[in-house]
Amino acid sequence: MSYIRFHRGARQIGGCCTEFCCGDERILIDFGSNLPGTDEDSPVTDKQLTENVFGQNAQYGAVLFSHYHGDHYGLYKEIPSDIPLYMGSTAKEILSVVTEYIDRYSDVKGLERIKNMSVYHPGRPLQISGINEINVIPLSVDHSALDAYMFYIEMAGKKILFTGDFRDHGIASENNRFWSLINSDKYIPSDIDLLITEGTMLSRKKEIGDNIVQSEAELGKRSAEIFRAHKYNFVLVSSTNLDSIIEFYHNSPDDLPFVCDLYQFRVICKAIQGKKDWLTLYRPKTTGDNETKPIYVLMNNNDSRLEEIFEENREKGVFVKTVPIFPGQEDTHLESGFVMLARPDRYPENGKNRFVKILEKYSEHDESDVSILYSMWKGYLSGDHEDKAITGFIGRHHREDLHVSGHAYPETICRLIKETNPKRIIPMHTEMADEMAAMEEFSDYRERIVPMDETGIFDLSAL
Incomplete structure (x- = not known):
């Protein structure tokens, strides 16, 4: 049978x-x-x-x-x-x-x-x-x-x-x-x-009709407008939703650092290594000055793993320009603005995570400069499936919803x-x-x- x-x-x-x-x-x-x-x-x-x-x-x-x-x-x-x-x-x-x-x-x-x-x-x-x-x-x-x-x-x-x-x-x-x-x-x-x-x-x-964008390309174009309108941009997106992440990277303004933590950077590098020869967007961005747009990586002190990633990238024929940001260096790199792939605090009992601290810091400057781009399922924001970590991170900050199915x-x-x-x-x-x-x-x-x-x-x- x-x-x-x-x-x-x-x-x-x-x-x-x-x-x-x-x-x-x-x-x-x-x-x-x-x-x-x-x-x-x-x-x-x-x-x-x-x-x-x-x-x-x-x-x-x-x-x-x-x-x-x-x-x-x-x-x-x-x-x-x-x-x-x-x-x-x-x-x-x-x-x-x-x-x-x-x-x-x-x-x-x-x-x-x-x-x-x-x-x-x-x-x-x-x-x-x-x-x-x-x-x-x-x-x-x-x-x-x-x-x-x-x-x-x-x-x-x-x-x-x-x-x-x-x-x-x-x-x-x-x-x-x-x-x-x-x-x-x-x-x-x-x-x-x-x-x-x-x-x-x-x-x-x-849900399809409610979305203001219907494709990843449209998401990228709209995100560029949002990033230009705000100084401190926090992006909430699944760490493995690589199409949207790559669109955010390529559409972030040349003069604003694109920031993530080491975990997210490792995921991005795996995506670039695997797809750069097939999908042109999965290659590092070239800025208007014909330079490679770097990715700024939030690092812990005495963390040597970045060099291991560089070596793996070299072996795979990938060059991703990178700027590490160690604790205490935030003002040097972020004061003038940024686009940051952030994550809510899942383990508050261990103390505030670095993204929460950065959000609080720059909210104190001028609340109107802060924007949270929410690029996940809307069901996590309220009702039976509300994710308290997400809604707690967003709080009363300005929020832009931008998500593609x-x-x-x-x-x-x-x-x-x-x-x-x-x-x-x-x-x-x-x-x-x-x-x-x-x-x-x-x-x-x-x-x-x-x-x-x-x-x-x-x-x-x-x-």
Whole structure:
């Protein structure tokens, strides 16, 4: 029997885990945790998912992670150690930096497992030991997580496209890259049997309309206006939302220092190392004076890690001009203004973090000079999902909201259906699986849309 089983993720956003089975061969795509604050009320908790997938002694040839967001990889520590894990090469490097910091506050360490992950490469068929009947080609896509992938899969004589999380309005989609990939018969046939597509934004249409920018390029242009209008610019953005971070860097005024801490600088360097040869924006900015715009890095005294990063950059052919800022040097470098990638204080019991201290210091000068650019989900600002650390950091300061979705808009999904012409369509990563067929955008494809039932199993013989 050949089938696809959605262990979780066909009727919710996040917490994804999808099994592909062909005879005795099985692989998993993603093994993600439920979104923060939702696990207790989830129909399938993280613990139950782990038991359902691995508690029956089922044998899996590999787990493929589409990208490094927690709702897709977050339960990796629960995967038996003898099962190979795969991820994109740049994504693995970024996740290694993130995990090193997470491990500081975790009893169960994860860095060794991350570093032992195998990597796949865009457009290159995967060679998985013991897997011969499930043929997988990873394809690089645009998402708010850098180095994300969709998968073209052939099994049981069927042609399947599994999108994972994707969009067509970020840096990786510029110059029509995404649609050129979709329309290339080299990787994806023009008429496939099954499209498994994310549908995150089907329930967030109002959010799309409320955003004043619809693409990362528009975000960059608008941020330039905001940065020019204020002296002390604090930016709240996910440390791994690299497209937005790179746009902020390239659109910061030449005369304002672009500032971050060492952790964020390491993540940025990994992104530049991995993507500079493919995406021109992932290269250091050249100013109007034909100089490389430096990145100012907040450092602790006696911290020698910056030299290690320089050496790694040199080995990878990367030059990122850097100015360290040690404690007590803030006035020298920051008094005249800045654009700073900041983070709220998650551990106030350890004392105020450096960003809070800098915010308080320059707020005392002239409150009107301070601006906080908020580039995250608005749900963190109020209501059930309010993040007290974020709202506490913002306080009464002037706030500019500037955020772009990491997910495909409904019209993007509709175009993907048109371009790939699938016989059947399974929505996932959505709260609107049952409603999708009734939406006006998908009226031409209503008969093809197949929401998953409670079993989560799709028998490929039905195609």
